Amino acid sequence: MADFARCLHFAKMKMGIFYALKPEQVQTLQELWNGIDTVAILPTGFGKSIIYQLLPYLIQKKTGAAEPMIAIVVAPLNSIMEDQIQSLRSKNLKGCYLSYDAKEIVTFGDNEDDIEEHSSDKETEESPTTSVLGKMFDLTELKSGRYNIIYSHPEALHTKKIQKIFHSPVYQQRVCAVAIDEVHMISEWGSEFRPAFRKLGELTVIFPNACHLALTATCTEQRKNELTDTLQYRKYTCVSINPDRPNIYLSKRSRLPNIKKIDKLDSLIEPVAVELTDKLSDFPVTIMYVENLEALGYFYQYLNSYLGKRQYTGEEIPENRIFAQYHKDYTKAMKSFIVSDLCKKKPTIRLVLATVALGMGLDAPSISRVIHCRPPTSLEAYMQEIGRAGRRGQSSEAILYYNNNDISKARKGISDSIIQYCQDDVNCLRLLLVKHFGFSETQYSGNPNGCCSNCKNAHLNK
Structure with missing residues (x-):
């Protein structure tokens, strides 16, 4: 097994990252590489997304896998997922996100010609806005493990069809990480507005061998304890820096x-x-x-x-x-x-x-x-x-x-x-x-x- 520094260098080169990462980014990655669930409390604009984007290549090198692994990222809004997926196009990673109702995937880029397009222009009133930028396809390619970064609303993850995919051998073997972005939404939205946030601890159980990451810009000690209980993190570490913005x-x-x-x-x-x-x-x-x-x-x-x-x-x-x-x-x-x-x-x-x-x-x-x-x-x-x-x-x-x-x-x-x-x-x-x-x-x-x-x-x- 390669050491952490070698794995990180491999992941950075694969993604075309030639600048030095911030100490807290490296610390978070090393904790996850060591198999420790991590809460990262890092300021807005710090560069939290690059952490989970590096994980498919980082863990590929660690395990000696023939292809990059899969990271599942839970996010609350389509706009966040669309921006992130488009950014993956320059980083040699294939990304998609699940629609709110889990009936299709939305993806971007130039590698979709071989996917049978699944027509869908509908949008339910209760769902977040449907993408106007990406193309929608059925779940066939999702089942095959084609995508390295899979973004999703929490609601989609709890549907029977997605649960079945996640329990399949492909996902049990290749999912290396589950990241909850904007994790404070569990407490802010989970009680009434979107209760599915309160069920995200199920992912920790479904993927017991994956590393688990919770990301937010602000979190008190009390809130952190509540969130880790909800997510069923048994043993975890916290990486944080002073949130003050002196400018x-x-x-x-x-x-x-x-x-x-x-x-x-x-x-x-x-x-x-x-x-x-x-x-x-x-x-x-x-x-x-x-x-x-x-x-x-x-x-x-x-x-x-x-x-x-x-x-x-x-x-x-x-x-x-x-x-x-x-x-x-x-x-x-x-x-x-x-x-x-x-x-x-x-x-x-x-x-x-x-x-x-x-x-x-x-x-x-x-x-x-x-x-x-x-x-x-x-x-x-x-x-x-x-x-x-x-x-x-x-x-x-x-x-x-x-x-x-x-x-x-x-x-x-x-x-x-x-x-x-x-x-x-x-x-x-x-x-x-x-x-x-x-x-x-x-x-x-x-x-x-x-x-x-x-x-x-x-x-x-x-």
Whole structure:
């Protein structure tokens, strides 16, 4: 059996990776190579996906198998899976994902000519959006073990047809790893919205000889224990780093009470409209999380009226507009266009008014500001969402608006941690965040004015 370093070099060369991996990526891979189930708590944009993508080649070299092994990756959204599968095309790995109902697979690339196409344009109301980018085929090629990375919704994994495939000799012999991406969804969605997340521990039982990996950007000690119990990890290790993002300035601001509905909305969107009009294409790329569709529609019309023809970079067509809206009811084509544009080095779109439908799995390095018009219900969710800013290391900003209604204990699902965060006007916001996740120090070492609004106010009042 080859040693770990030789196996890792083999996997990297096979995938065309010629740069040095980060220490935490290597540590996670070595723990898995040693057969130890692992929880990896690594920041948004850190490069968590490369860990499980390397596993088919890593374990192939370890075992001396004639072909790369199979890794099963559980993810919550089609958009995440589509992005990942397309990225595999340049890494010598064949990837696909299971449809929500497990009736077909979706894949990309140039190797599908020999697969009999299975016509399917249907989409159920309760399922995540069907792909508009990939091609759909039946399960024949899945049964043969053709694909090295198989992405899936948890719902698909619990169907009888997929269970039968997973218990077949091909899968029992070749599945080397099961990875749960965005594992915090087990606790956030598993209770009511998508209970199939709560059953993912079954995969640990079906593949007892595979290595098991749980990935997330944020997790407290208590939550980690709950998740590993659900996943039935008997013996596991944890790889984590301080989640602080020193390039993101943290700002907290009060907003008008809900009773002053229109004034409240105007006070939130007006300064954004003024700055957008002034800077146009130089406006920092911003995601503005809006509390509901009614407010989002109001903001959109406000911007449309305020900017007029200045909202376009050329011909007056939607694709040239410098602001956009993103929510679950928006057309799939426009959602795909918005994500694609945001991922450019210099996006046309400078401001996206969004619900939480935009975010998870979004890799858009150009984003420099995240505005929350209302606090999320937990610091875990807040940390996930502000982590979408500053991925290139550029100076960025996270602005959080709140009023007393937003942090009332009567609000469904609200956690004490987000209430305390909003109410604290004295302590460093950055330190409050990292302490919540079990760290005692921040990574920021600059001027207090560039740390957070609490530190800035304290410095100015000296």
